[in-house]
Amino acid sequence: MEASSKDRGPPSDPAPRRSRGEDSSRPADAVEQQLILRVAGGDREAFRELYVSYHRRLARFLTRLTRRYDVAEEIINDTLWVVWRKAPEFRGGSKVSTWIMSIAYRRALKTLRRLNLGATVALHDPSSAPAERDGANDETGELRDWLDQALVQLPADQRLVIELAYYHGLSCAEVAQIADCPLNTVKTRMFHARRKLRLLLPRLDGSEDGTHT
Amino acid sequence: MSAESHSTDVHAEVFELLPWWVNGTLDGAEVAMVEDHLQRCEACRHEASAQQRLRDAMRHDASNVEHAPQASFERLWSRIEELDRDVPRMGADPVPPMPARAAGPFAAHSRWRLAAGVVLLVGAASIGTLYLRSSPRDDPALFHTATATSGTTAVVAAPQIRAVFADTTTVEELAAITRAAGLTVVAGPTEAGVYTLGLDRNASTAALDDALVRLRGDPRVRFAEPVAAHAGSR
Numbered sequence: 001m002e003a004s005s006k007d008r009g010p011p012s013d014p015a016p017r018r019s020r021g022e023d024s025s026r027p028a029d030a031v032e033q034q035l036i037l038r039v040a041g042g043d044r045e046a047f048r049e050l051y052v053s054y055h056r057r058l059a060r061f062l063t064r065l066t067r068r069y070d071v072a073e074e075i076i077n078d079t080l081w082v083v084w085r086k087a088p089e090f091r092g093g094s095k096v097s098t099w100i101m102s103i104a105y106r107r108a109l110k111t112l113r114r115l116n117l118g119a120t121v122a123l124h125d126p127s128s129a130p131a132e133r134d135g136a137n138d139e140t141g142e143l144r145d146w147l148d149q150a151l152v153q154l155p156a157d158q159r160l161v162i163e164l165a166y167y168h169g170l171s172c173a174e175v176a177q178i179a180d181c182p183l184n185t186v187k188t189r190m191f192h193a194r195r196k197l198r199l200l201l202p203r204l205d206g207s208e209d210g211t212h213t
Numbered sequence: 214m215s216a217e218s219h220s221t222d223v224h225a226e227v228f229e230l231l232p233w234w235v236n237g238t239l240d241g242a243e244v245a246m247v248e249d250h251l252q253r254c255e256a257c258r259h260e261a262s263a264q265q266r267l268r269d270a271m272r273h274d275a276s277n278v279e280h281a282p283q284a285s286f287e288r289l290w291s292r293i294e295e296l297d298r299d300v301p302r303m304g305a306d307p308v309p310p311m312p313a314r315a316a317g318p319f320a321a322h323s324r325w326r327l328a329a330g331v332v333l334l335v336g337a338a339s340i341g342t343l344y345l346r347s348s349p350r351d352d353p354a355l356f357h358t359a360t361a362t363s364g365t366t367a368v369v370a371a372p373q374i375r376a377v378f379a380d381t382t383t384v385e386e387l388a389a390i391t392r393a394a395g396l397t398v399v400a401g402p403t404e405a406g407v408y409t410l411g412l413d414r415n416a417s418t419a420a421l422d423d424a425l426v427r428l429r430g431d432p433r434v435r436f437a438e439p440v441a442a443h444a445g446s447r
């Protein structure tokens with residue numbers, strides 16, 4: 001579909017470009033590689049530093065996956081325990097963050113299976129409709145609430161892709177590495193997640209009632 | 214390949230890449246292809262805008278939970294010391310698989326433990342002396358926040374409530390319940406499943422009472438009591 005000249009141009013405020021040749025996360029990764037080296041040597045302080053720096057992002061990632069704070073907290077410690085044990089074997093074949101997130105992901109999947117937490121709420125389940133908020137004039141907060149409810153309705157693997165790409169800002173290749181699947185699988189999961197979210201969140205279209213198509 | 218089918222292929226490829234164009238992780242050639250196509254395709258521009266809004270909402274999705282990594286770290290470290298005594302960590306020793314959840318070092322605290330925590334709390338409240346004797350790391354006054362300097366104690370003076378939620382309460386429900394009551398999760402859950410919820414530091418006694426009423430009126434809240442310092446405000 002062709003656009004008129006006044007409509008041309010990308011949408012405003014895209015994320016800063018981060019091409020592979022100028023990966024802005026590399027300096028941070030170099031610092032973390034050093035931390036892992038110290039952890040491998042049994043340095044408690046380095047491990048504490050690594051733990052604190054990862055706790056928040058793992059908590060976010062894992063509560064999105066498991067939807068339970070207590071379970072997420074438990075998986076965080078399982079994950080960091082594996083990091084502690086495996087640090088001497090880490091050879092830097094991937095970024096530290098990708099390595100740690102992939103451990104967390106595998107442990108989360110096992111936990112989800114064991115606790116049968118992977119089931120999703122059926123689409124269009126009236127009981128899953130977002131509740132009215134007090135002071136709903138806060139548009140961002142309102143969208144956030146809707147988003148929370150919508151994400152719950154995605155299967156865990158699709159939720160993971162959206163979360164890793166949009167909250168953690170990871171590339172398709174990094175997501176594939178964490179989820180241990182081919183690139184095309186990540187793209188397919190993202191495609192289905194986008195499609196469902198567009199159905200569940202009509203306001204993503206930029207109109208109040210979502211009639212803009 | 215006709216120009217039309219080529220265009221269709223590019224459209225499909227670009228459409229697929231848009232999330233990673235939006236998050237800025239495409240390589241140079243992909244960026245050029247996407248941006249060239251966006252100049253011409255209104256549908257992709259519209260989709261890119263929608264994905265941009267989704268990403269913005271995700272990134273602003275600030276949780277109302279304050280994490281306490283220091284307390285969690287201490288718990289993990291004490292377990293590591295214990296486990297390393299049993300299986301010393303060597304430079305390249307094979308790492309034993311993590312024990313199953315039920316038997317693992319950080320195994321989920323099963324329902325009986327949650328129930329035990331509830332019984333303990335209810336029992337304590339019923340005799341009018343809710344005075345949870347916690348280990349130092351469970352004491353809300355000693356919880357560290359994610360931003361606290363190592364070794365720094367974050368002393369909490371704001372009104373607080375201890376609450377236990379139904380086992381089936383999801384993260385989203387818990388967040389909604391606490392938000393509706395004007396509360397923030399300050400710490401927890403403890404091993405017994407107890408959350409410490411905080412009001413704004415300047416909150417009045419009435420606000421605390423209101424929050425308690427809201428919590429107690431919700432069937433998903435098994436238990437809600439003010440912490441000892443505010444117990445007299447009810």
